[in-house]
Amino acid sequence: GAVVSQHPSWVICKSGTSVKIECRSLDFQATTMFWYRQFPKQSLMLMATSNEGSKATYEQGVEKDKFLINHASLTLSTLTVTSAHPEDSSFYICSASLLGSGFTGELFFGEGSRLTVL
Amino acid sequence: AQTVTQSQPEMSVQEAETVTLSCTYDTSESDYYLFWYKQPPSRQMILVIRQEAYKQQNATENRFSVNFQKAAKSFSLKISDSQLGDAAMYFCAYDGNKLVFGAGTILRVKS
Numbered sequence: 024g025a026v027v028s029q030h031p032s033w034v035i036c037k038s039g040t041s042v043k044i045e046c047r048s049l050d051f052q053a054t055t056m057f058w059y060r061q062f063p064k065q066s067l068m069l070m071a072t073s074n075e076g077s078k079a080t081y082e083q084g085v086e087k088d089k090f091l092i093n094h095a096s097l098t099l100s101t102l103t104v105t106s107a108h109p110e111d112s113s114f115y116i117c118s119a120s121l122l123g124s125g126f127t128g129e130l131f132f133g134e135g136s137r138l139t140v141l
Numbered sequence: 142a143q144t145v146t147q148s149q150p151e152m153s154v155q156e157a158e159t160v161t162l163s164c165t166y167d168t169s170e171s172d173y174y175l176f177w178y179k180q181p182p183s184r185q186m187i188l189v190i191r192q193e194a195y196k197q198q199n200a201t202e203n204r205f206s207v208n209f210q211k212a213a214k215s216f217s218l219k220i221s222d223s224q225l226g227d228a229a230m231y232f233c234a235y236d237g238n239k240l241v242f243g244a245g246t247i248l249r250v251k252s
Contacts, residue, residue: 132186
């Protein structure tokens, strides 16, 4: 199956700093990538849909200026948490679709990135 | 907006037995996909099974099968011959043009 890799898998940062998380599709081109946030023992909450070459589409309630998403190539999307605060501590998961717009079809998930803000 | 409901926060099953996880969803669409994903302690999301709404036949993947009732908007997952490695959080998901997940069901397998 298709492989999606996330990096870093775990990051600890000080409050007020910015953190970048990368999501790469290793063996396929992903026109669309998705970013999720997951709190312990809870479901995945979609934060934004990232389309290559265009602006990301954010879900209601997600701060665009806080969570910057860039999808500069067909194999890489990045999530930057700006001016991170302890409440931003969470598990962030990316996924990529083989399809374009419309149905997501089968999504391939990264391993996730645990962010801890001190 | 589409919603997915998993009414069982936790389920337990004896090894080698069968367990069914429930899922209902709400949508006004007629064409969509449904999925069951497994998230073990490693947190890596793993696709278990998928169902196209236009197909009446229930999907099966080895020990995993679904009971898809389109009119009732129900999509349950049956795990037969449960194994210790099946222990995980299971998420039901609806795919219209983005994936919407249910709250999840923690499955514990007893030896």
